[in-house]
Amino acid sequence: MPIQVEHLTHTYLPGSPFSATAVHDLTLTIEDGEFVGVLGHTGSGKTTFVQHLNGLLKPTEGRVLVDGMDITQKGVKLLDVRKKVGLVFQYPEYQLFEETVAKDVAFGPKNMGLTKAEIEERVHWALAQVELDEAKVGGSSPFELSGGQMRRVAIAGVLAMRPKTLILDEPTAGLDPRGRRAILAMIRRLHAETGMTVIMVSHSMDDIATLATRLLVMSRGELVMSGTPREIFRRRDELKAVGLGVPQGAELCWRLRQAGYALPDDLYTLPEVRDAIFKLAGIAPPAADAAGEGAAPNA
Amino acid sequence: MLKDITLGQYMPGNTVVHRLDPRTKIALTTAYIVLIFLVRSPLWYVVPALYIALAARLAGLSFGQLLKSIKPLRFLLVLTFVLNLFFSGGTTVWVHWSIFTITQEGALLAVHFCMRLVFLVVGTSVLTLTTSPVALSDGIEILLKPLKVVHFPAHELAMMMTIALRFIPTLIEETDKIMKAQQARGADFETGNLITRAKAMVPLLVPLFVSAFRRAGELAMAMEARCYHGGEGRTRLRVLRFTAEDGWAFLITAAAIAAVVVGQILF
Numbered sequence: 001m002p003i004q005v006e007h008l009t010h011t012y013l014p015g016s017p018f019s020a021t022a023v024h025d026l027t028l029t030i031e032d033g034e035f036v037g038v039l040g041h042t043g044s045g046k047t048t049f050v051q052h053l054n055g056l057l058k059p060t061e062g063r064v065l066v067d068g069m070d071i072t073q074k075g076v077k078l079l080d081v082r083k084k085v086g087l088v089f090q091y092p093e094y095q096l097f098e099e100t101v102a103k104d105v106a107f108g109p110k111n112m113g114l115t116k117a118e119i120e121e122r123v124h125w126a127l128a129q130v131e132l133d134e135a136k137v138g139g140s141s142p143f144e145l146s147g148g149q150m151r152r153v154a155i156a157g158v159l160a161m162r163p164k165t166l167i168l169d170e171p172t173a174g175l176d177p178r179g180r181r182a183i184l185a186m187i188r189r190l191h192a193e194t195g196m197t198v199i200m201v202s203h204s205m206d207d208i209a210t211l212a213t214r215l216l217v218m219s220r221g222e223l224v225m226s227g228t229p230r231e232i233f234r235r236r237d238e239l240k241a242v243g244l245g246v247p248q249g250a251e252l253c254w255r256l257r258q259a260g261y262a263l264p265d266d267l268y269t270l271p272e273v274r275d276a277i278f279k280l281a282g283i284a285p286p287a288a289d290a291a292g293e294g295a296a297p298n299a
Numbered sequence: 300m301l302k303d304i305t306l307g308q309y310m311p312g313n314t315v316v317h318r319l320d321p322r323t324k325i326a327l328t329t330a331y332i333v334l335i336f337l338v339r340s341p342l343w344y345v346v347p348a349l350y351i352a353l354a355a356r357l358a359g360l361s362f363g364q365l366l367k368s369i370k371p372l373r374f375l376l377v378l379t380f381v382l383n384l385f386f387s388g389g390t391t392v393w394v395h396w397s398i399f400t401i402t403q404e405g406a407l408l409a410v411h412f413c414m415r416l417v418f419l420v421v422g423t424s425v426l427t428l429t430t431s432p433v434a435l436s437d438g439i440e441i442l443l444k445p446l447k448v449v450h451f452p453a454h455e456l457a458m459m460m461t462i463a464l465r466f467i468p469t470l471i472e473e474t475d476k477i478m479k480a481q482q483a484r485g486a487d488f489e490t491g492n493l494i495t496r497a498k499a500m501v502p503l504l505v506p507l508f509v510s511a512f513r514r515a516g517e518l519a520m521a522m523e524a525r526c527y528h529g530g531e532g533r534t535r536l537r538v539l540r541f542t543a544e545d546g547w548a549f550l551i552t553a554a555a556i557a558a559v560v561v562g563q564i565l566f
Contacts, residue, residue, distance in 0.1 A: 056479045079485055087483040094473075095480040099503035110483030143509070157484060181471065 001084070003030040003053060003165065003197075010048050014060060022048040024078035024221040025062070030199065031057030032164070035191050037212030037229075041243035045221035046201045046223045047090070050167050053199070054078075067164075071166045083112060086163030093147060099120040101127070101145070101153050102138040108161040111255035119242055127153075129194075131186060148179040152186075159190075165197040167191070172207055184211065209233070209247035217242065235251035248272040307442045308368070310426065311430050314428045316358035317545055323545040328426045334556050335418050339563055341407065347564070351422055358429045369417055369423035369491030371476045376413050382411035414437050420562065436460040441532075454530025462518070470511065557564045 001240065008026040013019050023045040025107035030036055040046045051057040053062050055078045064071045089095065094211045098104035102123050109119045119155040127134045131161050132153040137145065142153050151171070158166065172180040188211055191198045204206045208215065208229075217225035225232055232239070233250045245251065250268035253276070257263050261280060267273045278285040311317075316324075335347055355365055369376070389404030427435075440457030447453060478488065481502045488499050 051479065053484060056482060078482075082483055082485055087322075087474065087480075089387070089480045092480065094504050094510055095477055095484075095502075097502045107481075107486070113489070146309035161484065291349075 002032060003067075004065040005029070005052070005062070007066070008049070008052060008059050008063040008064060010052065010057060011047075011060045014261060021060075022221050023052075023139060026223050027062075027224060028226065030165075030197060030217065030224045032197055033120075035198045035211055035213045036200070037208035038199060038218065039203065039205070039215055040218035041203065041246060044218040044242070046218055047169055047219065048221075050087065050169060050199060050201055053079045053165070053167060054087050056087065064167065070146075079112070081297045082161055082163075083161055085156045085165045085167065086158040086161050086176045088155050088158050088169065088171060089172055091151075092158075093142075093150035095154060096150060099134075099141060100139050101142050102134065104142050104153060105156045105160050108157055112161060123156075124157040127157040129159050129186075130156045131182075133145050134157065148175060151175070153178075155186075163196065167199045167201070169201045170203075171200065172202070172204065173251065180207070203244065204243055205233075206298065209249070212261050217244070219243070219297065229268060234266050237267070275293075308428055310364070310428050311431070312359055312429065314358050314429070316354055316425070318542075318544060319548055320539050320541055320545050321430050321434040321495050322539060323541065323548055324426050324430055324440050325442060327436070327548055328362055328423055328553050330556065331422045332419060334552075334559060335422070337556065337559050337563075338415075341410045343559055343563060344418065346555055346559050347418050347422070349541055349553070351418065351425065354425050355379075359408055360428055364428065365421050365424065369420055369427075372416065372420055376416060379416060380409045383412055384509070395509070424510070432464045433461060436464070437535075437539065443548065453466070454533075458530075466511075466514070470507070473510055474503065474507055477503055478512075511512065 005026055005028050007101070008023055009021065010023040010060050011019055011021045026049060038046050038050065048057065051068065052059060052071070055064075055076075058121075059072060068083055069081060071078070071081055096104050098107065103121045104170070105126050107121045114122070123138075125136055127138065132149065137149065137153075137274050138201060142150055145153065155168075155171070162212050163269050171183055171187065175183060184207060187198065187200065191197065191211075200208060200211065202235050212229060216223060217231055217232060217239070224242060225235065225238065233246045236246050236250065236254055239246055246254070247268050249270045253263050253265070253267045256277070257265065263273075263280060267276055276284045319327075323361070331347065331350065334350070338344055338347065349363075355362075381415070383403050384401060385399050386400065387405035387408045389402030390405035392400060393403060393406070396403040430438075438459045439451055443451060443453035443456065482488070486499060486502055488496070490501065
């Protein structure tokens with residue numbers, strides 16, 4: 001079942017002199033199994049928007065349906081919504097609190113009222129998903145780990161609830177390039193293997209370019225663009241106008257075309273741009289290509 | 300919901316009262332408190348009333364804003380009134396019913412103490428309504444400086460106040476965020492009895508303390524990186540200066556005190 005958002009508007013402190021509308025009249029549907037990238041400049045309403053999807057914020061106007069459940073309705077148990085939609089906050093490592101990694105990951109399943117055996121099984125599964133060795137780190141304090149490891153533990157804490165939809169708010173913020181790549185590869189694998197719907201908020205075009213099957217671009221609380229990465233990244237000028245850019249591949253391609261080279265206008269991943277350049281120059285592209293993170297997602 | 304909390308009650312503005320030196324305002328508020336305690340009979344509260352009315356008028360504060368400052372005090376006021384009314388003793392009995400006796404003296408005393416409380420709170424809130432927290436701690440620092448002789452850490456105290464004030468909104472925001480993050484993992488902060496609720500606070504408090512200590516460490520480092528070494532030889536960005544307006548304010552306050560003192564002796 002999809003997530004439906006209908007005319008969602010959210011105003012902070014309505015009626016006071018400090019009232020501010022963070023999201024304005026948003027209507028969209030997120031289908032099962034999609035990988036949606038939410039892009040937008042700082043303050044564009046991305047975070048406010050995703051916090052509605054598991055009922056952390058209530059719409060000022062409009063409604064949000066998760067699996068047909070209207071989160072604005074009184075009778076709906078928010079815990080049921082939160083079981084379905086897991087939200088990993090920005091800098092999630094700051095939410096860790098338990099004595100051990102395993103206990104912290106167990107926090108979500110415990111709140112769901114699962115049995116001890118089930119909880120253990122889920123902790124085991126979740127830590128494996130984030131590529132942490134339970135035997136090694138399970139018993140240690142989360143505060144002894146490195147920043148990247150702490151972030152994995154925090155993500156595992158949400159995964160352990162086995163949500164159908166996983167929302168990640170800027171999952172790579174503040175990580176070094178290696179940590180960033182590792183987290184992105186992990187998210188890619190999670191999406192491919194579990195088939196869960198993934199919604200990733202980011203302002204990094206390069207992070208999202210190779211992962212998402214659909215992009216939503218927000219500006220000043222409104223949805224300004226929606227489409228596949230290939231459709232969106234062709235609209236460089238519009239993206240620039242809302243304070244965003246295009247991935248490196250698309251930028252390179254654009255500059256070359258400005259300089260008079262006849263390259264197609266819808267390329268955005270580095271390998272495809274490289275191949276196009278080779279083709280234009282009449283040189284055979286190198287055969288070996290470790291597809292990896294450079295490749296476009298299979299939409 | 301947590302964001303609704305506003306820090307202090309400062310109402311930005313650019314009136315004479317806002318412009319007064321914070322030292323003047325602190326000193327005058329102290330003088331005003333003395334003035335209130337000099338008043339011996341309820342009738343003479345007309346002087347502080349006029350004084351506050353003038354200050355509020357000049358500061359552009361509405362009657363409602365002043366009234367709002369008494370609101371948290373309403374239970375204390377009722378209690379003070381009732382206790383004084385019934386249990387002050389006295390000779391001129393108005394009403395007598397079982398253990399309750401209302402005397403003229405008791406009634407006067409009840410009114411007197413309630414007025415005193417109301418004027419104290421209203422007067423000090425004129426100070427906090429028109430002075431920003433930073434200006435206040437600046438003023439306090441300079442006023443406490445003479446106490447350095449007895450090794451009173453005036454600068455450190457003011458610096459701590461400023462830092463604490465600065466971090467209240469940050470910590471509120473942080474609390475809000477951690478609360479949401481734990482709620483996303485199914486935490487429940489709202490239901491259950493006292494013990495379950497206290498237990499539910501652990502996932503909120505631990506990360507909050509961890510982050511507060513982290514912030515404190517980072518701030519200390521950032522201050523040292525900018526050569527902070529305590530108050531010794533430190534100059535200020537905004538140097539406080541007395542102006543003619545401060546002179547007038549002192550004069551008016553002195554007049555009010557004189558009016559009460561002389562008036563009560565003569566009449």
